Amino acid sequence: MVKQFLEAGKIVGTHGIGGELRVDPWCDSADFLKRFHTLYFKKGEIPLKVVASRVHKNQLLLTLEGVDSIEKADTYRGKILYLNRDEAKIPAGRYFMADLIGLGVYDADTFVYYGTVTEIMRTGANDVYQVTSEGKKNYLVPAVSSVIKEIDLEKGKMLIQPIKGIFDDED
Numbered sequence: 001m002v003k004q005f006l007e008a009g010k011i012v013g014t015h016g017i018g019g020e021l022r023v024d025p026w027c028d029s030a031d032f033l034k035r036f037h038t039l040y041f042k043k044g045e046i047p048l049k050v051v052a053s054r055v056h057k058n059q060l061l062l063t064l065e066g067v068d069s070i071e072k073a074d075t076y077r078g079k080i081l082y083l084n085r086d087e088a089k090i091p092a093g094r095y096f097m098a099d100l101i102g103l104g105v106y107d108a109d110t111f112v113y114y115g116t117v118t119e120i121m122r123t124g125a126n127d128v129y130q131v132t133s134e135g136k137k138n139y140l141v142p143a144v145s146s147v148i149k150e151i152d153l154e155k156g157k158m159l160i161q162p163i164k165g166i167f168d169d170e171d
Contacts, residue, residue, distance in 0.1 A: 002153060005044030006098050008033055008083040009060065011076045019067040021076060023060040027096075030060040033083070039064075040082040048081075099153050105131045105141070108149040108159035114139065114167060117158065129158075139166055 009025040025033045034053045039062075040046060049065035067073050090096070097120045105114045118138070119130035127143040141147060141160060150159040 002085070002099060004085055005040055005082040006085060006088075006096055008036075008039060008081045011062075011079050011081065012059075013077060014070050014073040015056070015061050017070045019063060019069050019073045021062045021064065021067070021073050022056075023062050023081060025058075025060055027083075030055040030058060033060050035089075036083055036087060038084070038087065040084065041079060042082075044082050044084065095151060095153070100129070100151070100158070103151070103153075103156055103158045105129075105158045105160060108161050114160070114162075141166060 007026050009023045009027065011021050012024050013022040014020065015022050023030070023033070027033055034055055036053075037050050039048045039050060041048060050062060051065050052063040054061050064076075067076070085096070088096075100117050100120060103117045105117060106112065107114065113134075115131040115133035115137075117129050118132040120143075121128040121130065121140075129141045129143055131139045131141050133139070141162065147160050147163060148158065149161055150157075152158075
């Protein structure tokens, strides 16, 4: 199921005395999150107008409408920010992590079911998908084009051509 509102980050503190918020982004980068003029609380129920935003180190410094003091800003500490999928522009062939979690993983040639994507690890060179089998065993699948052959969000499937050794191969 594709969610309309996606978790974008968490407010982890304040910055200065003017109401600026420090946000740990849960998306590609603070730079990506900086593009949004509206963010949301409560899974999209409460819109928040972004007055200003800037990247500082790996965090986003954010000023919201009506939040103009450190005291007001501190009341938002620990809250989760959401973004509206319709307001996000991502290149073709790229996916939101939230959409990949829960996909069934199948062999592209034999259609053998391996399990479900349960976690995505950002390693730098490429992401790695943790696939959990029905027997609760975890496997690590590199998110590279030679392995990931097709992602179909509507059908909830990912087709892969696994490299030797991922799924208990002897040789």
